[in-house]
Amino acid sequence: MSTGSTFAQVTTPLHSYPKITGYVGILHxxxxxxxxxxxxxxxxxxxxxxxxxINIWKSAKIGFSAEFVPLVRVENxxxxxxxxxxxxxxxxxxxxxxxxAGRAAFETSGRYGLTPVLNKxxxxxxxxxxxxxxxxxxxxxxxxxxxxxxxxxxxxxx
Numbered sequence: 332m333s334t335g336s337t338f339a340q341v342t343t344p345l346h347s348y349p350k351i352t353g354y355v356g357i358l359h360x361x362x363x364x365x366x367x368x369x370x371x372x373x374x375x376x377x378x379x380x381x382x383x384x385i386n387i388w389k390s391a392k393i394g395f396s397a398e399f400v401p402l403v404r405v406e407n408x409x410x411x412x413x414x415x416x417x418x419x420x421x422x423x424x425x426x427x428x429x430x431x432a433g434r435a436a437f438e439t440s441g442r443y444g445l446t447p448v449l450n451k452x453x454x455x456x457x458x459x460x461x462x463x464x465x466x467x468x469x470x471x472x473x474x475x476x477x478x479x480x481x482x483x484x485x486x487x488x489x
Contacts, residue, residue, distance in 0.1 A: 357380070366477075379405075386422060396418075396422050402416070460487070464484040
């Protein structure tokens with residue numbers, strides 16, 4: 332007859348889903364290409380954005396994101412908010428800190444389109460992480476030629 336106690340091992344999942352995260356960053360468009368020519372940021376003007384978003388992860392592999400981006404343009408010594416963008420999309424975890432975001436884009440400038448984004452977690456902490464991203468927007472509308480751009484974004488997720 333045994334007089335020892337038996338204990339059940341309880342394991343808690345690392346994350347429970349759905350999981351909600353948020354982030355804020357700084358966006359620097361680098362270059363925009365169209366049939367009208369190439370427009371380089373820092374060449375006669377400077378544009379900067381502050382993407383802020385909420386991610387709702389359905390699982391460790393897929394989620395939804397809603398991003399809001401005010402853009403400020405500085406030209407000839409004058410700065411103003413030049414555009415505001417609503418950027419909803421799907422998130423797909425690719426592994427090893429890589430995430431693909433496929434976003435729709437709706438801008439107050441009258442432009443719309445798609446933005447594929449490749450994102451990499453650089454530093455992972457207990458309650459936050461630092462990331463860098465490569466957005467590649469394609470835009471249409473507002474009686475302007477279609478454009479393809481490339482930018483650089485970095486930020487903090489929590």
